[in-house]
Amino acid sequence: MLMAGAGSAALAACGGGGDIAESGADVTGVAKAATTSASPDGTVIPSATSIVDASGNTWTLVSSRVTKNGAGVATGSSSPLSLILWYGGVIYAKNSAGTWYKNGSTWTSIGTVGPRTTAAAAPAAAAPLFYGMNGHMAYGTGIYKTLGPAAQLAMLKDLGVTNYRADVASDGMAQVIADALRGPFANSGVSILPVLNPLSCGWSPNASESTSYTLGYNLAVGSTKVLKGLVKYIECGNELDVALKISGNGSEYNHWSPTMWGSFRGVIRGMIDGVKAIDPTINCGVNVGIPMAYGALQMLWRGVTxxxxTAGLSNAAAIRWDFTTYHWYHSSGDILCGWNNNACQDVLQVLKDSFGKPIWLTEWGWTGGVDQGQTAADYVTKTLTEYRSIKDKYNLQSVMMYCMIDSSYGLIQADGATKNPAYAAFKNFVAANPVS
Known part of the structure; x- marks a missing residue:
């Protein structure tokens, strides 16, 4: 079945393939537009007679069939086509039965809800963000790619998750998330938190601050252009602090590399600026990955190098974000009692006092390779109980477990089907403890 589908897709991409409603039509020639000026966003045929896309291709509707530069296009529809829409940089077609089709490497059906409706509705339909989960929706290979967004959404809905974190390192990965938000995730009550990951697109802690700023800015601009109107939150970076710690546990300023700091600061500042340049209404978050590395966040916030x-050098512009993100695993103990200088340190209180912003734990979970079976399930129940009980005290808005599918950390094993005992523990807790 999969091989047949792949063959059909490849044939259609090469201009072949046969659609019941799209064979035998009399298609008149329409040359590719001489100008590359695209039609206004939202242009519809009819009443327009043609649409020019961003690449200068001319689209028309002739004898109930979509044409591109005068050649008939196979959309996959079994009913006559009645409308073409240019929206958000994408060509869509609607048939007489009310089903929409989206142009891409191949045409895909997106159901009976049009893209203009889903794009507007997706953020507003989001449920409370508290119960979150990590996944890798935009990976180009592996189990997440095999399952696809609709199957992942079904798992999230079964668990009661309302906030799904997914890494982004290119415009193409952002497009996968955008397609999911316009498709299966539209009006689902599950939002997606994109996390920009410059480590996966060439960032080096040894680069200059200006080089890193440019890399972060370009990554953010490209991704945000694709995601604008679909997301309210973007996390800028993932555990970029790890290479910079040269001593201690990360809580003090002198634990951090002076030579690498500029690159770290530059890429984070670039990502925030890039997101805000495209959509200043999107909230940006910044994280660290080392358990006691709040010292790095404090230096960014206070403009310290x-x-x-122990005091550092106050010589830089302060960086501001909209919500503080943090990672905490079982191996680090209890986040309310992080061990620092032989004393119990309430890390959430430090974050609250230092930045005064909502806190998201964008990764938490058991110790991979150590916690297994019922031990992992018990940890999930205990930790969710604690986090829910303290969410209002610390303005803890979301706790996003790592992760949905993984051989060592997943609620579901790497086959994407076998559920670990922790799956039921998570699901049962969420069902019994709703958050409004």
């Missing part, structure tokens, strides 16, 4: 002293 490490110089080997």
């Amino acid at each position: 490490p110089n080997g002293t």
Whole structure:
């Protein structure tokens, strides 16, 4: 079945394939537009007679069939086509039965809800964000790719998850998320948190601050253009602090590399600026991955550069974000009692006092390879109980478990089907403890 589908897709992409409603039509020649000026966003045929896309291709509707530069296009519809729409940089077609089709590497059906409706409705339809989950929706290979967005959404809905974190390192990965938000995730009550990952697109902690700024800015601009209007939150970076710690646990300024700091600061500042340049209404979050590395966040916030002293050097512009994100795993103990200088340190209180912003734990989970079976399930129940009980005290808005599918950390094993005992623990807790 999969092989047949792949063959049909390849044939259609090469201009072949046969659609019941699209064979034998009399297609008049329409040359590719001489100008590359695209039609206004939202242009519809009819009443327009043609649409020019961003690449200068001319689209028309002739004898109930879509044409591109005068050649008939196979959309996959079994009913006559009645409408073509240019929206959000994408060509869509609607047939007489009310089903929409989206142009891409191949045409795909997106159901009976049009893209203009889903794009507007997706953010507003989001449920409370508290119960979250990590996944890798935009990966080009592996189980997440095999399952696809609709199957992942079904798992999330079964668990009671309302906030799904997915990494983005290119415009193409952002497009996968955008397609999901316009498709299966539209009006589902499950939002997606894109996390920009410059480590996956060439960022080096040894680069100059200006080079890193440009890389972060370009990544954010490209991704946000694709996601604008679909997401309210973007996390800028993922555990970029790890390579910079040269001593201690990360809580003090002199624990951090003076030579690498500029690159770290630059890429984060670039990502925030890039997101805001495209859509200033999107909220940006910043994280660290080392358990006690709040010292790095404090330096960014206060405009301090490490110089080997406990005070650092106050010589940089302060960086501001809209929500503080943090990672905490079982191996680090209890986040309310992080061990620092032989004393119990309430890390959430430090984050609240330092930045005064909502807190998201964008990764939490058991210790992979150590916690298994019922031990992992018990940890999930215990941790969710704690986080729910303290969410209002610390303005803890979302806790996103790592992760849905993984051989060591997943509620579901790497085959994408076998559920670990922790799956039921998570699901049962959420069902019994709703958050409004």
